[in-house]
Amino acid sequence: MKKRLAAVTIAAAFAGAPSFAMAQSAAPAAAAAAKVDPQTTAAVKQMFDAMEVRKMMVASFSEMEKALPQMMRAQAVAMINADSAMDAARKQEALAKVDQMLPGASAAVSKLFRDPTLLDEMMVEMVPLYANNYSTAEIKELTRFYTTPLGRKMLALTPRLSAESMALGQRIVMPRLNNLMQDIMQAAAPAK
Secondary structure (H helix, E strand, C coil): CHHHHHHHHHHHHHHCCHHHCCCCCHHHHHHHHHHCCHHHHHHHHHHHHHHCHHHHHHHHHHHHHHHHHHHHHHHHHHHHHHCCCCCHHHHHHHHHHHHHHHHHHHHHHHHHHCCHHHHHHHHHHHHHHHHCCCCHHHHHHHHHHHCCHHHHHHHHHHHHHHHHHHHHHHHHHHHHHHHHHHHHHHHHCCCC
């Protein structure tokens, strides 16, 4: 039960943080990076410097760290409450264990977010993402935009807006997901 709750808690953290889910494995991304024109790679890196991507990612991770405990707990509570195999006493016990384990899980996620190699890997992986979706000329135009006052303002507001958007999404989507999960669990429960 304890391992299950830990897995649920960690899974909840990442279920609530879809922006960190990677669609590609490292091998395809590395292959894509190998195909990127060196001039385009240089242009993307200049754009990242103008955008202060590393600084923005650190700020976004910081905002995520603030929101994660509440998100993790909400997801775990929803999963426990949706488990029709548990009676009220077992659910209460499970919730108490989640509350006991949450600080450790939050600390582990914070440590992960603060690992500087995470940022390095993400930066490398992001080059082909931009290079495959924008021309070199477009990347240079974006770089110019990010050096303007409006571009700087946009960059400064992005971490906060992302965190607020994620909280908004949680507030709107989670009740619907919880209802859906309860319907699924009830439909899957054996007839009594």
